[in-house]
Amino acid sequence: MSGAAPQQTPPSKGADESRVSAATEAMEPGARDYLTPARVAAALAILGAILAATMLVALACGSAHLNLFTAMRDAASPDRAILMGVRMPRVMMGAAVGAALAVVGAALQALVRNPLAEGGILGISGGGAFGAVLAMILFSRFASVDAIVPAAAFGAALCSTLAVYRLAQVDGRLEPLTLLLVGVIFNAFWGAAIMLINSVVNFYFTHSILFWLMGSFEAPTWREVAIVAALGLGGSAILMGRARDLNLLSLGDEEATHLGVEVDPLRRTVFVVTSVMIGAAVSVSGIITFVGLIVPHVLRSILGPDHRLLLPATLLGGAAFTVAADLIARIAIAPAELPVGAITALCGGPFFIYVLRHEGRRAVGL
Amino acid sequence: MADETTRASDDANEIRAAASECLAAPGEVALRAVKVTAGYGGRAAVREVSIDVRRGELLAIVGPNGAGKSTLLRVLSGALTPWSGTVEMAGRPLAAYDRRAIARRMATVAQENPIAFRFTVMEVVLMGRAPHLGAWRFESARDLAIARDALDHFDLAPLAGRAIQELSGGERKRVFLARALAQRPEIALLDEPSAFLDMRHVAEIFGRFRELAERERIAVAATMHDLNAAALYADRVLLMKNGEAAGYGRPEEALTAERLRAVYDTEVYVGRNPATGALAILPIDSARRRATA
Secondary structure, eight states: OTSSOOOOOOOOTTTTHHHHHHHHHHHOOOOOOOOHHHHHHHHHHHHHHHHHHHHHHHHHHHSOOOOOOHHHTTTSSHHHHHHIIIHHHHHHHHHHHHHHHHHHHHHHHHHHTTTTTOOTTTTTHHHHHHHHHHHHHHHTTSTHHHHHHHHHHHHHHHHHHHHHHTTTTTTEEEEEEHHHHHHHHHHHHHHHHHHHHHHSSOOOHHHHHHHHOOOOSSOOHHHHHHHHHHHHHHHHHHHHHHHHHHHHHHHHHHHHHTTTTOHHHHHHHHHHHHHHHHHHHHHHHOOOOSSHHHHHHHHOOOOOOHHHHHHHHHHHHHHHHHHHHHHHHHHTTTTTTOOHHHHHHHHHHHHHHHHHIIHHHHHHOO | OOHHHHHHHHHHHHHHHHHHHHHOOOOOOOEEEEEEEEEETTTTEEEEEEEEETTEEEEEOOOSSSSSSSHHHHHHHHHSOOOOEEEEEEEEEGGGGHHHHHHEEEEEEEESOOOSOOBBBHHHHHGGGGGSOOOSSOOOOEEEHHHHHHHHHHHHHTTTBBGGGGHHHHHHHHHHHHHHHOOOOSEEESSTTTHHHHHHHHHHHHHHHHHHHHHHHOOEEOOOSOHHHHHHHHEEEEEETTTTTEEOOOOOOHSHHHHHHHHSSOOOOEEETTEEEEEEEEOHHHHHHHHOO
């Protein structure tokens, strides 16, 4: 067995090698070999600043005239009343819902290894909305209806997730194309079910039902804002705790297992947490689609796919995007309003087609 | 004529075998499969196979398509639970370890290496450090040094910042082998590591893993199609047919002309490569041979 190993001088290491990578970095200033804490800090600082600026603009603009400075200085001014009573909860709600939806999108994309997965497209939001509508009508005479509706939204969202996931498995393997098709069908099915309910209930409910189908942040209470923010941030924190495992999952279930990931518990965690987050978002704002598709996709192409950065980045980016979309919904045809879900869908539809044509082909196995 | 050659080389075998027994101290058993039977959906792909993977040696698993090589490797890695028989790592049943504990000791490289998002080469290699790190912790200077060292091992340093999707099949394969190396395992299970690679890189990769086996006392098991590579680089060979072991031992013992003829159902010539002294295995085109005779 002598002469088995080719007698080669190993490539020089150490100083020589670091010079090479330094040279590479010098050639491409934007070169990113791997994620560093400094890059995370810089990216999150920039996104945080964008979010803060967007929220400030959203607070200042709207159908009613509002002077932010007056509102801050004078507690008794009408400006203050509009700011704290109407605009602030609305902007906060937009931020909380957008953050939750975007993080859910990123986590689901990691889970199914497909950039086209999203709560709305996979029918999870639709399931949640159906549960919410059903609970709202069945329990409308109970005092605890406010607590029942989010719980029902979560339960229905989870059932919908599990059903879609189970049906998309062919011989124990997740087929991306089947997953998307099943999700789209579920989405249509839930929409039809909601319309069916709409056609048999009295007029009192129909406005609320349409609101759920289109998605809107109209007049939320501070309590609703607090619940959605708490569930959204809590869920995001749990998902971020699994960031490295989500990275490994892009290699496939078996490879991830070989790198120490317990895949089934991870998958259960992500399903339950994302269903809670979507349930919470849907129960207060209805179906808002495509946020979870657009935001993670844009940020992934800029920042790279490492979920340790991607998840917190989508949280900030999703909040900023949704607050901006809601601002457009409020001022585009002021004093009337568009549903924010219509704005995100109008942006999202063409974007979905673009992603599908440019890089989704391989992802969905076309 | 083929018989004569075999007989002549048998003598040489004995001499070499005696010599190599003196040289190579028998390694400690890192991974042991005892009479494992496993398969998919009621059909057994591996039947009653027993093997040892020892530290400090490279074990080649060879055989025709569908012989059960990859299935055996999946059983060894714990990805597939055997229907019967046991797999033990360092004397304990594999099932008694959690996945992270296994990942700290064992690296596995699959035959195909799909990856969903545009991770860079460096990021993929750093994934090999994951079993040694917490959920969110950043890689330490030591982790980075280990990853860079693994990149160097497979000539990948200039590609560190490239997206994995931009690489050729062979480059991609090397990235995943480098990732296995960055895991700093005691056991490496490689499914067709030489697929997609050109001759130079095949030589380099097996050379590297042999070197690692000897220097770091890693136990390496690799499935392969190339019998000559198995003869050249492996310390021991498992020859499989229809899920069963058809030969197991040093290359000279496992890869005899008779065994190969039975397993591959084709005439083969087994001789010596005069340049290396290793076995040289060539198919014999019986039709042409008859014509010239």
